[in-house]
Amino acid sequence: xxxxxxxxxxxxxxxxxxxxxxxxxxxxxxxxxxxxxxxxxxxxxxxxxxxxxxxxxxxxxxxxxxxxxxxxxxxxxxxxxxxxxxxxxxxxxxxxxxxxxxxxxxxxxxxxxxxxxxxxxxxxxxxxxxxxxxxxxxxxxxxxxxxxxxxxxxxxxxxxxxxxxxxxxxxxxxxxxxxxxxxxxxxxxxxxxxxxxxxxxxxxxxxxxxxxxxxxxxxxxxxxxxxxxxxxxxxxxxxxxxxxxxxxxxxxxxxxxxxxxxxxxxxxxxxxxxxxxxxxxxxxxxxxxxxxxxxxxxxxxxxxxxxxxxxxxxxxxxxxxxxxxxxxxxxxxxxxxxxxxxxxxxxxxxxxxxxxxxxxxxxxxxxxxxxxxxxxxxxxxxxxxxxxxxxxxxxxxxxxxxxxxxxxxxxxxxxxxxxxxxxxxxxxxxxxxxxxxxxxxxxxxxxxxxxxxxxxxx
Amino acid sequence: xxxxxxxxxxxxxxxxxxxxxxxxxxxxxxxxxxxxxxxxxxxxxxxxxxxxxxxxxxxxxxxxxxxxxxxxxxxxxxxxxxxxxxxxxxxxxxxxxx
Numbered sequence: 001x002x003x004x005x006x007x008x009x010x011x012x013x014x015x016x017x018x019x020x021x022x023x024x025x026x027x028x029x030x031x032x033x034x035x036x037x038x039x040x041x042x043x044x045x046x047x048x049x050x051x052x053x054x055x056x057x058x059x060x061x062x063x064x065x066x067x068x069x070x071x072x073x074x075x076x077x078x079x080x081x082x083x084x085x086x087x088x089x090x091x092x093x094x095x096x097x098x099x100x101x102x103x104x105x106x107x108x109x110x111x112x113x114x115x116x117x118x119x120x121x122x123x124x125x126x127x128x129x130x131x132x133x134x135x136x137x138x139x140x141x142x143x144x145x146x147x148x149x150x151x152x153x154x155x156x157x158x159x160x161x162x163x164x165x166x167x168x169x170x171x172x173x174x175x176x177x178x179x180x181x182x183x184x185x186x187x188x189x190x191x192x193x194x195x196x197x198x199x200x201x202x203x204x205x206x207x208x209x210x211x212x213x214x215x216x217x218x219x220x221x222x223x224x225x226x227x228x229x230x231x232x233x234x235x236x237x238x239x240x241x242x243x244x245x246x247x248x249x250x251x252x253x254x255x256x257x258x259x260x261x262x263x264x265x266x267x268x269x270x271x272x273x274x275x276x277x278x279x280x281x282x283x284x285x286x287x288x289x290x291x292x293x294x295x296x297x298x299x300x301x302x303x304x305x306x307x308x309x310x311x312x313x314x315x316x317x318x319x320x321x322x323x324x325x326x327x328x329x330x331x332x333x334x335x336x337x338x339x340x341x342x343x344x345x346x347x348x349x350x351x352x353x354x355x356x357x358x359x360x361x362x363x364x365x366x367x368x369x370x371x372x373x374x375x376x377x378x379x380x381x382x383x384x385x386x387x388x389x390x391x392x393x394x395x396x397x398x399x400x401x402x403x404x405x406x407x408x409x410x411x412x413x414x415x416x417x418x419x420x421x422x423x424x425x426x427x428x429x430x431x432x433x434x435x436x437x438x439x440x441x442x443x444x445x446x447x448x449x450x451x452x453x454x455x456x457x458x
Numbered sequence: 459x460x461x462x463x464x465x466x467x468x469x470x471x472x473x474x475x476x477x478x479x480x481x482x483x484x485x486x487x488x489x490x491x492x493x494x495x496x497x498x499x500x501x502x503x504x505x506x507x508x509x510x511x512x513x514x515x516x517x518x519x520x521x522x523x524x525x526x527x528x529x530x531x532x533x534x535x536x537x538x539x540x541x542x543x544x545x546x547x548x549x550x551x552x553x554x555x556x
Contacts (some may be wrong), residue, residue, distance in 0.1 A: 006504075011522050017498045017501075018475065019479065019480070020494060021476070021479045021494070021495065021498075022479050023482075023488070024483050024487055024491050024494060025479070025482045025484065026484060027484070027486065027487060027545070027548040027550070029549070030487060030490065030545045030556050031542060031545045031546070033494065034494065034542045034545065036539055037494060037497060037498055037538060038538050039536055040498075041497070041498075041500075041501065041538070044501055045503060045504070046503055048503075048507045048508065049507060049511075051508070052459045053508060053511070053512055053513070054507060054508065054510070054511035054512070055512070055513045056510070056511045056513065056515070057511060057513060057526050059511075059520060059527075060507055060510050060511050060527055062524075063506075063510065063527035063528045063531060064527065064533060065529050066531075067490075067528045067529070067530070067531025067532040067534070067535060068529065068531060068532075068535045070528075070532045070535075071532040071533070071534070071535030071537075071539070072535060072536070072539065073530065074532065074536040074540070075536040075538075075539030075540040076539065076540075076543065078540065079519050080544075083493075083540075083544075086493075086540065087489075087492055087493060087496065088535070090493070090496050090532075090533050090536065090537060091485045091496065092492060093498055093500075093530065093532050093533050094496060094500055094502065094527040094529070094530065094533050096525070096526070096529050097502045097503070097506055097525075097526040097527075097529040097530040097533070098505070098526075100506075100522040100523070100525055101502065101505045101506055101509055101522070101526050102531075103522055104509045104518065104519035104523055104526075105509070105519075107516070107518055107519060108487050108509075108515070108516065108519050114462050115464050117501075127473075131461045160520050167552070201470045209492070210492070213492055213495065215496065215497035216496070216533065217461060218500060220499045220501065220502045221469060223502060223505050224465070224469075224472070225462070225465050225469075227505050227508070228461050228465070229505070230464075230465065230468050231504065232501055232502065232504060232505065233465055233469050233472065234468060234469075234472040235499050235501040236499055236501075237472035237473040237476055238473075238475070238476040238479075238498060238499075239470060239495040239496065239498060239499035240473065240476070241472075241473045241474075241476030241477050241480060242476055242480045242491065242492070242495040243492070243495070245476075245480045245481060246480075246491075246492065248487060249485075249488075267467075268529055291481050293511060326473065335471040335485070335486075337485060342488075342489060342492065343488035343489060343492065344485060344486065344487060344488030344489035344490070344491070344492075345489060346487070347487070347489065347548075347552075348489045348490070349490070349548070351544070351547040351548045351549070352547045354545075354547075354549070355545045356548055356550055357549065357550060358551060359487055359549045360486060362485050362486075364535065371522075379499040385500070398460075406529065409517060425546070450469065
């Protein structure tokens with residue numbers, strides 16, 4: 001009986017998933033999308049539980065229980081600043097699941113031909129994404145050093161290990177009975193995942209997370225081929241293409257290629273450039289000065305970066321936004337696609353701090369506004385406003401699209417010190433005549449500005 | 459072989475559909491999008507259930523399947539819940555003007 005309605009349930013689930021993504025196109029319909037996805041998932045899981053092959057429920061329900069017990073706190077207790085870590089962790093879980101299912105299938109069936117091809121793809125992507133995502137988690141959580149770690153011949157070693165894993169995979173496809181090779185294949189994939197992330201620095205995390213998202217999806221899709229399950233193929237393909245598009249968007253936003261992100265070890269070699277400019281004069285200002293200028297402005301564009309997240313300044317920033325908006329100042333936020341540690345990171349943090357989302361403006365839309373804006377306030381961002389990307393052809397960030405903060409009438413930069421940014425490149429913007437450096441911790445400084453603005457009203 | 463060919467058709471169409479749909483997602487929502495697609499691909503739980511619940515599963519595949527069910531259930535539950543939690547924060551509010 002269930003076997004006749006099961007395809008219908010799976011088809012409905014697929015429709016649910018597709019609608020879920022379709023409705024994500026706008027914040028107004030997005031929550032409906034989550035419900036559609038949940039219903040789809042529920043139908044698929046219930047349908048599968050009722051299949052006649054499934055006879056042993058005990059372990060499944062214990063696993064459901066443990067998974068929920070881990071999942072609920074993971075969703076509700078994670079602070080929004082830790083969302084990139086959580087995402088990396090969930091990619092690790094997803095990849096682990098599909099790798100282990102592939103492994104179990106292999107030892108159970110020892111399949112031949114095309115199923116084995118799908119299975120090898122599934123386990124290769126699954127295992128390497130598992131360790132790579134754990135490494136990304138470690139770097140984002142700062143359990144591991146966030147700077148890129150490089151050594152001589154690194155790319156050759158990495159590609160050699162990947163190559164060996166692929167060769168073993170092919171041998172296993174040709175003769176699946178060589179079971180002794182499978183653990184070696186598995187270990188190589190696991191090791192490659194670790195090595196893949198070792199040379200990646202924090203600023204490249206948005207691309208890498210998106211790419212790992214794609215791999216996890218493709219692994220699930222390969223599982224669909226191995227198990228001959230269309231729903232898995234569809235869901236995996238949707239996830240795979242989503243991660244891929246996001247990775248492409250991130251790469252474009254940095255004017256770099258995939259291979260450059262993965263093998264370029266950005267941010268290690270450019271220190272020589274930054275070392276020269278330390279003696280140049282800059283103009284600095286106090287919170288009082290900053291408050292006065294902001295209070296007198298008609299339009300202000302705030303450019304947040306990862307530094308804002310580190311300093312947890314978003315809530316204070318919203319208070320400043322409120323005070324200024326009340327005074328009739330047009331305050332908007334300019335969001336660079338790669339600001340933060342994952343795609344969309346800044347938007348989520350500011351939305352959590354209750355900044356209305358229609359004030360969060362994308363790069364293409366806000367850039368024409370800079371010449372007519374009074375103040376560009378940069379907080380915790382550096383490379384995404386560096387004019388060297390436009391003017392200096394030899395700069396490591398040459399060609400990267402930036403927010404044109406230098407066109408504003410006054411530029412203010414909240415920064416801890418004059419140390420160069422992640423890419424290790426000096427920023428011409430800081431030495432311009434119209435630039436005021438606001439040295440200090442972002443949160444403390446914004447608090448100071450808010451206090452001054454409040455005091456000035458009496 | 460028929461089923462393989464069919465599978466490739468499905469994959470191709472789904473991938474193109476994915477490209478078209480995701481291109482239209484506002485950059486505002488890229489973080490929730492990623493957690494949503496992650497939850498969706500946790501549909502791998504279906505495969506995990508089949509492995510774990512099979513009648514004559516070996517201990518090895520029972521254990522592997524069990525871990526896989528735990529991992530993908532975690533993703534399903536936390537993925538949907540945190541996506542919803544994030545989306546609830548996106549509010550369009552006309553700031554109070556004086």
